[in-house]
Amino acid sequence: MISAKDLTFSYSDSPIPSMEDVSLDIDPSDFILLTGPSGSGKSSLCRVFNGLIPHFYGGKVAGSVSVCGMDPLRTDTRKMSTKVGMVFQDPENQIVTSSVEREIAFGLENLGMPKMTIAKRVEEMLDTVGIADLRKMGTDELSGGEKQKVAIASVMAMHPEVLVLDEPTSSLDPISADEVLRVVKDLNHEFGLTVILTEHRIDRVVPFVDRVLYMSGGRLCFDGTPREWITSVNEAEYGLPQMMELGRFLNHKGYLKDVPLSVKEGRQKLSDVFAKHWTGLELRPEVRTRNGNALISLQNVSFRYDKGATALKDVSMNIFPGEFVAIVGRNASGKSTLAKHLNATLLPTKGNVMVMGKDTRSTSTVELSKDVGMVFQNPNVHLFADTVYDEVAFVLHNHKVPEEEIDTKVRGIIDHFELTRYLDTYPRDLSGGERQRVALASVMVGDPKVLLLDEPTRGMEYRRKRRLMDYLKDYHDRGGTVILISHDMELVAQEPVERVVLMGEGRIVADGTRREILARSLHFSPQINRLVQPFESMGVPGDILTLEEMMCGLR
Amino acid sequence: MKLYAYRFQDTPVHHLHPTAVTTWALSCMVLAVIVSEPIMLTVILLATIPYVFISRIYPNWITFVKIGVLMGVVIIFFTTIFVRTGATVLFSLPISIPTLGRVYFTLEAIYYGLAMLVRILAILTVFAVLTYAVCPDDLLDLFMKAKLPSRTAFSTSLATTYVPTLMKDMDDIQISLSSRGYAFEESRRLSYLKRKATIVMPLLANSLERAIQKAEAMESRAFGSMKGRTQFFDAPLTRYDRSVVACSLLPVALAALLYIGGLTPYSYYPRLEPIKIDPDYILTLAAIALSVLAVLIVSPLKRRFDI
Numbered sequence: 001m002i003s004a005k006d007l008t009f010s011y012s013d014s015p016i017p018s019m020e021d022v023s024l025d026i027d028p029s030d031f032i033l034l035t036g037p038s039g040s041g042k043s044s045l046c047r048v049f050n051g052l053i054p055h056f057y058g059g060k061v062a063g064s065v066s067v068c069g070m071d072p073l074r075t076d077t078r079k080m081s082t083k084v085g086m087v088f089q090d091p092e093n094q095i096v097t098s099s100v101e102r103e104i105a106f107g108l109e110n111l112g113m114p115k116m117t118i119a120k121r122v123e124e125m126l127d128t129v130g131i132a133d134l135r136k137m138g139t140d141e142l143s144g145g146e147k148q149k150v151a152i153a154s155v156m157a158m159h160p161e162v163l164v165l166d167e168p169t170s171s172l173d174p175i176s177a178d179e180v181l182r183v184v185k186d187l188n189h190e191f192g193l194t195v196i197l198t199e200h201r202i203d204r205v206v207p208f209v210d211r212v213l214y215m216s217g218g219r220l221c222f223d224g225t226p227r228e229w230i231t232s233v234n235e236a237e238y239g240l241p242q243m244m245e246l247g248r249f250l251n252h253k254g255y256l257k258d259v260p261l262s263v264k265e266g267r268q269k270l271s272d273v274f275a276k277h278w279t280g281l282e283l284r285p286e287v288r289t290r291n292g293n294a295l296i297s298l299q300n301v302s303f304r305y306d307k308g309a310t311a312l313k314d315v316s317m318n319i320f321p322g323e324f325v326a327i328v329g330r331n332a333s334g335k336s337t338l339a340k341h342l343n344a345t346l347l348p349t350k351g352n353v354m355v356m357g358k359d360t361r362s363t364s365t366v367e368l369s370k371d372v373g374m375v376f377q378n379p380n381v382h383l384f385a386d387t388v389y390d391e392v393a394f395v396l397h398n399h400k401v402p403e404e405e406i407d408t409k410v411r412g413i414i415d416h417f418e419l420t421r422y423l424d425t426y427p428r429d430l431s432g433g434e435r436q437r438v439a440l441a442s443v444m445v446g447d448p449k450v451l452l453l454d455e456p457t458r459g460m461e462y463r464r465k466r467r468l469m470d471y472l473k474d475y476h477d478r479g480g481t482v483i484l485i486s487h488d489m490e491l492v493a494q495e496p497v498e499r500v501v502l503m504g505e506g507r508i509v510a511d512g513t514r515r516e517i518l519a520r521s522l523h524f525s526p527q528i529n530r531l532v533q534p535f536e537s538m539g540v541p542g543d544i545l546t547l548e549e550m551m552c553g554l555r
Numbered sequence: 556m557k558l559y560a561y562r563f564q565d566t567p568v569h570h571l572h573p574t575a576v577t578t579w580a581l582s583c584m585v586l587a588v589i590v591s592e593p594i595m596l597t598v599i600l601l602a603t604i605p606y607v608f609i610s611r612i613y614p615n616w617i618t619f620v621k622i623g624v625l626m627g628v629v630i631i632f633f634t635t636i637f638v639r640t641g642a643t644v645l646f647s648l649p650i651s652i653p654t655l656g657r658v659y660f661t662l663e664a665i666y667y668g669l670a671m672l673v674r675i676l677a678i679l680t681v682f683a684v685l686t687y688a689v690c691p692d693d694l695l696d697l698f699m700k701a702k703l704p705s706r707t708a709f710s711t712s713l714a715t716t717y718v719p720t721l722m723k724d725m726d727d728i729q730i731s732l733s734s735r736g737y738a739f740e741e742s743r744r745l746s747y748l749k750r751k752a753t754i755v756m757p758l759l760a761n762s763l764e765r766a767i768q769k770a771e772a773m774e775s776r777a778f779g780s781m782k783g784r785t786q787f788f789d790a791p792l793t794r795y796d797r798s799v800v801a802c803s804l805l806p807v808a809l810a811a812l813l814y815i816g817g818l819t820p821y822s823y824y825p826r827l828e829p830i831k832i833d834p835d836y837i838l839t840l841a842a843i844a845l846s847v848l849a850v851l852i853v854s855p856l857k858r859r860f861d862i
Binding site for chain 2: 102109374384
């Protein structure tokens with residue numbers, strides 16, 4: 001169905017190819033996971049399949065490619081659209097009309113289809129993707145997950161033979177991401193659609209993909225089954241989800257023949273391993289010991305946006321010096337709104353927010369910026385300088401740090417986030433994951449007393465997530481206070497996190513230690529915990545949260 | 556300043572056929588441009604305001620008003636300084652400015668500036684109603700029915716939905732810069748403006764990226780592949796809609812009558828032309844108000860006659 005030979009592509013303004021000598025064959029009805037570090041050429045490859053490269057982006061292409069008998073290098077993207085449907089990363093920026101029905105009909109209208117055919121296909125897609133209840137809604141009323149489903153329905157209405165999805169879940173919470181991936185899985189299983197999916201959260205997709213294509217440095221480095229890939233991937237370069245790392249460890253030890261791909265498989269396969277090799281583990285009881293004067297205090301805080309939606313409802317909490325707090329919850333549960341109250345970006349409609357003894361109503365964001373650093377969800381709002389170096393140095397100049405210190409600090413943090421080769425690069429020329437790292441570095445370099453991070457791992461691969469956590473651990477060990485907002489339960493379950501606050505509908509639903517909140521939960525728990533839950537009778541603690549803890553108990 | 560995207564609301568104005576609202580808007584704009592007498596302009600403005608409240612677009616309208624006032628202040632400033640034909644000098648600057656010479660502030664120039672401000676506000680109010688009470692996609696269908704090239708029509712429709720996104724981007728960038736210690740609130744005005752200008756580049760870059768992503772998504776769904784794009788959601792004009800369209804033409808018809816009757820010009824210079832308030836004049840003002848309000852008056856009848 002798809003065949004590529006020695007495919008090489010470079011953007012017109014770049015001397016380095018973003019994709020080099022890629023050769024592959026994809027059969028009809030295959031479900032392909034295309035993965036690799038950020039900037040490895042995945043998005044470029046996706047865009048070749050429907051001809052966006054070279055027709056939309058220009059640049060230099062060499063080699064050959066055939067998709068459903070057509071040559072996308074010589075066929076206009078608009079002609080390719082009936083063969084290849086493409087869903088993009090950002091749900092906001094691919095929706096072009098104001099209602100769900102119109103959005104689904106958009107492509108069909110463009111193809112000049114008869115009204116009856118359009119009516120039939122819109123109806124069909126509403127059911128196929130399971131969004132019939134949204135049909136009369138405005139697109140701006142939809143959640144991120146719903147928008148992605150509408151985007152899928154809209155390309156599927158054109159009856160393509162191949163569906164290409166470029167990181168469709170990277171901005172979604174775990175529940176919405178699961179819903180979107182379930183739709184994609186059904187399209188492959190029920191309708192035999194060929195699917196090519198780019199995704200960093202591989203634990204969510206690996207159980208149902210047929211093949212993994214792994215790209216690194218613009219080259220296709222691996223093409224095989226998920227199990228083969230997990231056992232052979234260079235972990236130092238990419239990293240793996242914890243459950244797969246566990247499988248890999250047990251496989252290398254000879255305890256397991258096959259690496260488990262899902263929690264279900266893991267539970268089936270690990271029963272014997274626990275019976276033979278579990279030596280016992282006593283987890284330290286986690287007690288919240290922080291007390292004294294609160295660094296940040298929220299008293300009965302409510303907040304209502306201009307449009308009338310109440311985003312926070314009577315929230316009270318104290319955050320103590322040196323605490324590492326994670327805030328979790330569904331999309332639109334009030335997490336980001338809460339964070340914006342902590343640096344006076346938003347002021348409460350009711351109640352008070354005190355940061356280091358200062359009332360945010362009488363303190364500006366700029367005044368607080370020396371003590372409270374905030375990394376926003378969308379890295380693009382951070383980027384405005386001409387080079388990565390200037391971007392990172394910006395906060396230090398604003399805080400009047402002596403020039404001689406600035407250079408050392410900037411180079412140090414740029415090195416930590418592995419951005420040294422981009423020192424003089426325009427930040428917006430970088431990939432999504434790289435931009436995220438520049439945004440992180442541009443705030444962290446200021447070494448504030450409190451660090452607020454809103455979804456900092458969006459579009460980041462596992463290895464880089466670990467690097468970020470190492471950095472945060474170091475910062476925390478030096479006495480820094482961290483408030484981390486994340487959908488990523490594996491990240492939140494990691495060691496430096498002391499306290500987890502679960503939000504829902506603008507309220508604090510639960511507030512406790514890491515283990516109290518994350519253990520024995522269905523959605524708000526890491527995979528490792530879901531894996532061990534049934535083995536409590538065998539002496540395996542049901543509140544294990546991390547791979548390291550699990551390893552301690554295995555002989 | 557905040558602007559929100561279009562959202563359907565259950566109001567009589569939102570239920571009107573897009574052709575009716577668009578015709579009304581264009582018609583009112585013509586009337587506001589043709590009339591130059593200040594009281595008539597004020598009546599036009601006042602008659603458009605009920606549309607704002609009935610269609611519940613007040614928060615967006617306020618932003619339009621702020622923009623209008625800003626433009627008005629600039630006009631008043633420049634007419635006061637540059638127009639020298641006013642006869643009633645209120646005061647003058649004690650010093651002489653190079654090139655301009657002595658600056659006199661005349662009653663006529665200030666009056667003219669204020670009248671222009673009222674005209675701008677009337678036009679912006681009408682535009683706000685058109686933008687926030689008519690679905691941009693319906694507007695697009697209308698443009699295409701009027702044989703506008705689909706690409707141009709779509710770009711125009713997309714651009715109207717783009718403004719609120721731009722405003723949100725601007726807020727986000729400003730917040731991000733402030734939280735990295737960048738103070739916009741400088742005491743010196745020039746420095747403040749210079750600092751505000753920092754937002755422009757990231758705003759442009761964001762907009763460009765967003766536009767590219769939208770274009771990519773549209774191209775991937777065959778946008779522009781055929782000349783005859785199907786209009787799947789094209790709503791036919793009912794008999795009721797046609798009557799409303801007829802009502803919406805009243806302002807332009809009145810504008811023509813006023814023009815023919817020589818009632819539209821008004822002389823601000825050298826002295827303000829006296830306004831003779833007699834029954835005919837009051838009748839003219841009432842006719843202006845009624846012509847602008849006609850569509851609003853008949854709009855609640857839609858549900859009764861047009862099921």
